Amino acid sequence: MKPTLVPGLTAQFAYRIPDTKTVPNLYPEADEFQEMPEVFATGFMVGLMEWTCLKLLAPHLDEGEGSLGTHINVSHAAATPPGLTVTVDAECIEVRGPRLKFHVRAHDGVGMIGEGEHERFVVTWERFDRGMQKKLQAVREAQSEEAGA
Template sequence: MRVSLRPGLASRLDYVVPAERTVPHLLPESEYFAALPAVLATGYLVAIVEWTCMRALDGHLDDGEQTLGVHVDLSHQAPTPPGSTLTVHAELGAVEGRQLTFTVRAHDDAATVCEGVHRRAVIDTERFHARLRTRTTD
């Protein structure tokens, strides 16, 4: 981790919601999801929040390092229909060893869509893959 990795780093992501990121597309094999309204799925919202947090870290990790999401505590307060622009803001609030805590919020043109906290862990990519290989079977 570089010394520049410190609280205050921030990122913004504007994301136009495509139809493929709505609830019926989340797990197409599930009839439960397929029957729900075509609005941004919470699962995709989480991924968009993670993406925004990762963007805040650009240039602040050493070669061979990445981050993985380890905790999500988000509200999903309002539906966002396809074609709407979701704007996500993330700010790094704490660096505790290899644990990074972000405060996040998102809105569209009509409402606050999301607020909460997301934590990421800095990993050594090669060491992570080596450990992962011990957990997989061929």
């Protein structure tokens, strides 16, 4: 992580909402979602907020580093039909070592649709991959024990 990553940094990202980012597309296999209106899904809004934070972070990370979302606390206050453009504003409000906190706000050109806070944790992908390999190995061992029982 570069020393340029400090509170006060901002980013803005605009995204035109396609039909594929509506509630029924969130989990196509879920009948419950299929019955809901075709409006911008909360899950996709959260992803768009994360994406904006990733764009903010990119120039401030060292090679081999990335970040993982660790907490999200946002409202989704208004529906947005496909075709509108949602603009997300993100501001880095805290840097505590590798733990970062952002204020995020989404607007669809008509009104504010969501707002809150998001936390991310900076990691090296090499270390992250090692941790995932350990977890996968533990799953394989547990499955092997179950098969042998």
